[in-house]
Amino acid sequence: MSDTLFPFFNSNSDKVALVEGENKHTYSEVNDRINLFSSGILGAKEDLNEERIAFFLPASLDYVTTMHGVWRAGGIAVPLNVASAVSELDHYLTCAKVTRLIAGTQYHDSLKGLCNSLKIELLSVSDVMAEEPRALPLINPERRAMMLFTSGTTNKPKGVVSTHKTICAQITTLITAWEWSERDVIPLFLPLHHIHGIINILSCGLWAGATVHLFSKFDIPKISKQITHGTYNVFMAVPTIYVKLIQYFETIEKDEVDKICAGFSAMRLNISGSAACPVKLFEQWKELTGQILLERYGMTEIGMGISNPYNGERRAGAVGQPLPGVQCQLFDENDNVVERDSEPGEIRIKGDNVFLEYWENEEATKSSFKDGWFCTGDVAVVEQGYYRIMGRSSVDIIKSGGYKLSALEIEGVLLTHDSISEVAVIGIEDDIWGEAVTAFVALKEGTALEFDSLKSWCEGRMSSYKIPKHLKLVDALPRNAMGKVTKPSLKELL
Ligand code: MCA
Ligand code: AMP
Numbered sequence: 168m169s170d171t172l173f174p175f176f177n178s179n180s181d182k183v184a185l186v187e188g189e190n191k192h193t194y195s196e197v198n199d200r201i202n203l204f205s206s207g208i209l210g211a212k213e214d215l216n217e218e219r220i221a222f223f224l225p226a227s228l229d230y231v232t233t234m235h236g237v238w239r240a241g242g243i244a245v246p247l248n249v250a251s252a253v254s255e256l257d258h259y260l261t262c263a264k265v266t267r268l269i270a271g272t273q274y275h276d277s278l279k280g281l282c283n284s285l286k287i288e289l290l291s292v293s294d295v296m297a298e299e300p301r302a303l304p305l306i307n308p309e310r311r312a313m314m315l316f317t318s319g320t321t322n323k324p325k326g327v328v329s330t331h332k333t334i335c336a337q338i339t340t341l342i343t344a345w346e347w348s349e350r351d352v353i354p355l356f357l358p359l360h361h362i363h364g365i366i367n368i369l370s371c372g373l374w375a376g377a378t379v380h381l382f383s384k385f386d387i388p389k390i391s392k393q394i395t396h397g398t399y400n401v402f403m404a405v406p407t408i409y410v411k412l413i414q415y416f417e418t419i420e421k422d423e424v425d426k427i428c429a430g431f432s433a434m435r436l437n438i439s440g441s442a443a444c445p446v447k448l449f450e451q452w453k454e455l456t457g458q459i460l461l462e463r464y465g466m467t468e469i470g471m472g473i474s475n476p477y478n479g480e481r482r483a484g485a486v487g488q489p490l491p492g493v494q495c496q497l498f499d500e501n502d503n504v505v506e507r508d509s510e511p512g513e514i515r516i517k518g519d520n521v522f523l524e525y526w527e528n529e530e531a532t533k534s535s536f537k538d539g540w541f542c543t544g545d546v547a548v549v550e551q552g553y554y555r556i557m558g559r560s561s562v563d564i565i566k567s568g569g570y571k572l573s574a575l576e577i578e579g580v581l582l583t584h585d586s587i588s589e590v591a592v593i594g595i596e597d598d599i600w601g602e603a604v605t606a607f608v609a610l611k612e613g614t615a616l617e618f619d620s621l622k623s624w625c626e627g628r629m630s631s632y633k634i635p636k637h638l639k640l641v642d643a644l645p646r647n648a649m650g651k652v653t654k655p656s657l658k659e660l661l
Contacts, residue, residue, distance in 0.1 A: 172335060175349070175376040176201070176235070182349065184373060185228055186380045192228055194376070197235075199300070200228070204236030206297035208267075214304035215242035217311050219263045221287075223247045223256075223270040223278065226359050226381040229292040231369070233269050236295075238312055238331070241304045245314045245326075248360040249274075250630050253281055254580075255324075259316055260285055263326050263526060269295065308332040314526055315360060317467040318573035320544075320563045326526030327467045336519035337366050337470030338374050340490045345436060345461070345477050349376030353401045354390055356382040362467055363441050363569065368403050377401075387415050394430035395423075402431065403438040405569030406445065409452055409460070410599050416455070424455075431456035436477070440465060441569035442601045443556060449483040462486055464514075464556060466543055467571075468522045468535070469493070472514070473554050485553040493518045495554075497547060502537060511548045511557055515540035562654040565594035565602050572604060572633055574654075580628050581606060581635075584621070586614035591644050591652045595637065595661065603636040607657050609643050616640065637661075 175182065180194040209215065220242045224230040230246075237244040245263050247256060260268065260281070267288045270278055275289060282289040308331040316324040329337075341347065353372050357364035372379040380398070382390065385408060393399060416424045431437060437458040439449075444462045452460050463474035464486040472495055475487035489495035497505040497512030505512035521541050525531040535542055544564070546557045563574040574592040581590045588611045594602030610616055618638040625634040639660060644652045 173235075173374050175373065180376065182376060183378045185231060186378060187228055190228075194373075197228065197231060200232050200296075201235040201239060202300040202303070203296045203298075204232045204292065205239040205303050206299065206301040207295040208236060208242070209240045209301070209303070214306075215240045217241065217243050218267075219243045219245050219265045219314065221245040221247055221260060221263065221265040221268045223249055223268060223274055224292075224359075225249050225271070225383040226355055226364070226369075227271075227383075228381075229269075229271065230359055231373070232292060234365075238306075239303050241306050241310070243311050243314055243328070246360045246365065248316075248358060248630065250358070250632070252627055252629050253277070254628060255630060257281060257285070258323055259326075260287060262316075262323070263314055306331060308335065311523065313365075315362070315365075315467050318564070318571050318576055319531075320561050320573070320575065321531070323576065324573070325528055325531055327522050328524050328526050329522045332519055333470070333522060334366070334370070336492060337362070338370050340492050340520065341367060341371050341471055342375055344474055344490050345371075345438070347371050347375035347377060347401075351375060351377035351401050351435075352380065352399050353377060353403065354380045354382060354393065354399055356385040356390060357404070357569075361441075361569075362465060362470055363403070363405070366470055367438075367440075367465075385411070387411065391415070391427045391430075395426040397430055397433055399430075400434050401436045401438075402434055403440070405441040406439050406443070406448055407568040407600055409439060409444075409448055413448075413451060413455070414599075428456045431458055434458065436461060438463065440471075442566045444484075446483045464545075464554070466545075468541060469516045469518075469543070470520045472516050472520070472543075475553075482553050485550070485555045486547075487553055489554075490520075493520055496540065497549065498537075498540070498542075508549050508551070511546050513560060514543045514545045514547050514554075514556075516543060517541070562593060565592070565604055567594065567597075567600045567602050567604055567632060569601075570632055577604060577606070577629065577633055577635070580625070581608070581621075583628075584616075584624060586610050586616045589644050591654060591657060592635070593654050593657050595658065597636070600636070604633060605637040605639065605661075606635040607639050607641050607644060607660065609641055 175194040176198040183191045184194045185192045220237045222233045312331045314326040355368045439460045440463045459481045461475045465471040473486045475481040494517040544560045547554045565572040577592045589609045591607045595605045597603035645656045
């Protein structure tokens with residue numbers, strides 16, 4: 168059972184695990200709370216037997232209680248994006264066959280209708296808590312533990328299922344590689360429905376006995392203030408966050424900038440990941456803070472795969488070497504191993520860190536593995552011993568501010584607009600977001616479309632970060648002889 172392996176939860180430690188605003192929670196207090204939650208969610212059952220319990224909670228003590236509570240009771244934890252549109256939630260809840268949804272009371276009114284229609288019990292954490300702890304099941308590490316939704320080259324996001332063993336492998340490799348310890352203090356402001364926030368920050372922190380400061384969003388002034396006070400010694404973020412920090416520095420007094428940069432400078436580690444870190448950003452950050460960003464590469468299906476070294480050269484524009492316990496190999500289009508340096512190939516991964524399956528999607532699971540290797544769809548080269556990511560094999564995946572977005576999913580929603588006859592969505596290079604969602608639209612005859620009205624129409628139909636940043640009206644989309652839209656040629660139309 169992976170959860171009891173979190174050593175500090177078992178040690179009755181009075182060390183602070185979580186800081187939430189003015190409130191501090193010790194490991195022993197959090198541990199007791201988790202046990203009461205597990206006892207309550209079990210009710211009369213001995214074991215949840217992989218029942219899917221979803222939760223709609225921002226970063227909070229309640230989130231940690233629910234995640235670990237579900238694990239200890241033998242359920243599958245399904246953390247949801249609190250910024251989701253209702254239509255997206257419908258898909259997640261239906262696909263995972265969720266039975267109970269734990270949500271903050273502030274969300275109950277907006278979730279009630281959906282839960283009623285899907286016959287899902289809507290609860291708050293306090294509804295679940297038992298008065299007394301009870302015996303909890305022993306859980307085989309091979310059992311399913313968590314489901315995260317990931318966008319792919321198909322229309323709807325797929326549920327990526329990891330086991331207790333997967334999660335344990337993903338955490339422990341990072342604890343070793345990045346030298347986590349109980350002396351660490353880290354801010355957590357990333358969303359908690361993705362590996363970056365869940366595993367790299369929250370779970371590694373709690374496993375190591377560190378202190379994790381929880382923020383419901385990336386609140387630059389608040390977080391910067393703590394940084395000037397020297398509160399944190401580790402900082403992990405997506406490249407967009409480093410860009411936004413640098414932009415923020417341009418809006419405040421130099422004296423203040425110097426204090427924040429000194430706070431960063433004193434840290435033991437600054438990490439960038441989830442999307443490519445431009446060399447220019449790497450250099451700017453070094454110049455401002457003296458920190459040499461450690462860039463690493465990961466994916467929902469594998470956790471972290473490749474990382475620049477903690478000790479040793481961290482190379483700009485490269486992601487380093489495979490992490491301990493992770494097997495990594497590049498393959499060409501004919502599935503042959505790429506033997507020579509500087510020749511590109513698809514990254515394929517093996518190891519205990521790799522997920523179990525796409526939930527109830529045998530076909531997708533099967534086609535994503537070849538000879539036991541998980542095929543990431545990312546193309547890389549090895550140069551003087553360092554992997555460098557060159558891009559993805561699909562134009563239908565967009566990385567915006569660290570979020571992986573499916574062009575097809577966005578197109579599917581836009582096509583339901585009354586004025587749109589055809590649409591193609593791609594990512595266009597962008598200094599802040601990495602890639603900006605851009606929609607090429609052909610209109611139905613006799614109709615017109617303003618960008619602002621399209622954006623308003625999108626609200627509530629998709630999460631706000633998926634809404635196109637640019638709209639280009641075209642007479643018709645460029646197509647090849649087979650009638651397929653030639654997406655690479657769209658950029659030329661801008
Ligand atoms: C916010 N907006 C965005 C994005 N985020 N637009 C495009 N892409 C985005 N990622 C838009 C909002 O819709 C809004 O638009 C406006 O920006 C301001 O929103 P706000 O929420 O205030 O922005 P923010 O707080 O500055 O958010 C930026 C962010 C956030 C903090 C960078 O996007 C974020 O947390 N990204 C990280 C996601 C992540 O953790 N990914 C890891 C998955 P409007 O004003 O028009 O309403 S990848 C992973 O886990 C793998 C394993 C890995 O390798 O790590
Ligand atoms: P997700 O499935 O949302 O976790 O996103 C995983 C994808 O993010 C990978 O398949 C890569 O395309 C991309 N990614 C993650 N880290 C990096 C990185 N350091 N450089 C380039 N791309 C990255």
